[in-house]
Amino acid sequence: MPLLWAALWRKKARTIFTLLSIVVAFLLFGMLQGVNSAFDQAVERANVNRLITTSSVSLTESLPYGDMAQIEALPGVAGVAHASWFGPYYQDPKNMVFAFPVEPERYFPIYPELVLPKEQFDALVHTRTGAVIGADLARKYGWKIGDKVPLRSTIWTKPDGTSDWNFDIVGIYQVPSDRAQENAFLFNYSYFDEGRSFAKGTVGWYIVQVKDPTQSAQVAAAVDKLFANSPDETKTETEKEFQQAFIKQIGDINKIVTYILFAVFFALLFATGSTMMQSVRERVPELAVLKTLGYSDTGVLTLVLCESLLLCVLAALLGLGIACALFPQLKDTIGVVSMPLPVIVEGVVGAALLALVVGTFPAWKAKRLDIVEALRS
C-alpha cells in the first residue's frame, strides 16, 4: 500500500488534475444518474390499482366534470377522484408549489398512503378555503396549521382579473412509505371551481381506482370507449404509464443521461489512460528494479492495476460523495431526498471498470518489461 500510494503521488500536480477530472466526471454521473434513477423510482412507486384518465389531445386539456359519474358506473371501477394543475408560486416565481384542487372525500380514499388525522380531514372538508399540505412543504416554508397562505396561480385568474388565491392551512399530511411525496398542496375543488373565471365545470384528470389490478387494461379500454367520438376523448393508462409519459415530456431522460455520460467517460478514458501510460513510461527503471528485487511479472502487473484502481475508485468516491451532498438540493425538482444507493454502487463499479480499461495496457507493458533492457535505458 505505501508503494502504491507513493507511486500515485510521484507527480503530485498530474495526479491532482487527473483526480479532479475523474471527480468531476463522477459528480456529473452521480447527479445525472441520480435524477434518472429518481424518475425511475417515481415510476416504480406508481400504484397498480390506479388508472389516470386525461384528455387524448393533451395533458393540459381539461375534461368535463360530468364524465366522472359515467366512469364511476363502469364495471370494475372501485372509485373515481380528480385533480387539476393549479400552477402557483409562493411570493416569488422561483417558489413553485405543487398545488392541486381536489374533492377530499374522493381523493384521500384513493390515496391511502397519504396519512392525515381525521379532524384535519374534516377541517378540510368543512373549510372552503382550507388546504392540507405535505410535511416536507410545511417544513420548507415554515407553514403550520392556522396559517393563512396566499398563492398566485400562473394559470387561473379570478373574475376580477387577479390570480391571487388565499388559503387556510388546516392539516399536514405525511407519507411514511415515501417522504418524497410530502410536498403537495391539496385544497378544495369547490373553492377553485367557483373562484376561477374560465373553464368552470372541468377537471385536469381523473384518477380511477380499479377493483382488480389484473383487469386494469380492460377498465382503461372501457373508459376510453365511453368517450370515443365525443368532443372530449380520453386516454386512460396505468399510473405507471402516466408517470413515464409525464417524465418523457421533459425528454427521454435515460437517453440524454446515457449520451452525456458516454461523452464524458469517453473523454475521461483518454485523459486517464494517457496519464497511466505516461506514469508507467516514466517509471520503467523503477519497475525494472522491482523485478530485479524479485517482484514477479504478475506482481508488477497487479501493482500497476491496483494503482489505476486506487486512483479511479478514490476519485469516484470523492465525486459521488459530493453528488450525495448536493443531491438533496434537487428535492424540490425531482422529489427525492437522498441519492439512490444503486447509483453509488453503479458509480463504484463503473470506476473499477474504468480503472481496468485504462490500467490494463500500461500494466501489460509493465508485465512485459525486460529487466536488462529497462535497466540499460
Next chain:
Amino acid sequence: MSAIVSLRNVVKTYTRGKQTVEVLHNLSLEIAQGDFVALMGPSGSGKTTLLNLIGGLDRPTSGEVSVAGERIDSLSSGQLAKWRARNVGFVFQFYNLMPMLTAERNVELPLLLTNLSGAQRRQNVQAALTVVGLADRAKHKPAELSGGQAQRVAIARALVADPTLLVCDEPTGDLDRATADDILHLLQMLNRDHGKTIVMVTHDPKAAEFASHQLHLDKGQLVEGDVKAAA
C-alpha cells in the same frame, strides 16, 4: 571452498534488428562461496551481461548457469523472480532507489515479498541500515541524501533479505574517490564479516584492488585473472 557460481560453456547472443551479436563466447567460470570478485574489462566486453546471468536477470542462449546450488538457466520467469528474491542482492551504479519512498521504505521493498510481519520487517530494515551506518537517515528520501548515502541505502536494500550473493554493477561509478573508497570498504566488510559472496563489475582498477580476486573479460571471453576457469 565450494563454488557458489558455476558457468559452463555459456553463450549469450543478442539480436539487434537483423543482426545477431554474440556477447559471451563459450564462457566457463566458477566463483567460490565467500569470494569477492572484481569483473573488469573494456566497454562492450560482456561484463554486465555476465553479471546479469549470474544475478538471474537474464538467461544464456546456451550453456549452464548454476548459482547457490541451483540451475537457474532453466527456470521460468516467475521461478527466477522468486529465486532472485531469496538469493541475490543487487547494487547499481545509479543506486536505483524509489525517489518517492524514504530510505527505510526502500530498504523494506525486498521484505514485502516475504511472510515477515510489519514489526519483523522494521527490525530487519533497522539492522540493515545500521550495518551500512545510516540508521539516522531512515526517514530521509533519496533526494535528501548524498550520493554515498544513497548507495549505502541501496546496499542496505541488497542486504536486508540476507542473500548469499551480492552483485554490484559499477557501484562506485557515480561517486568521488573518497566516497567510493568508503563504499568499497563497506563491501569488503560485508564480504569479510558477514560472509557475503560479492561479484562486482568495475572499470576502476583502484576499486578492483578491494576485491579478493580480479577477472578480466575481453570480447566476451575471459582473458586473464586469478579466478579459476572451469574445466
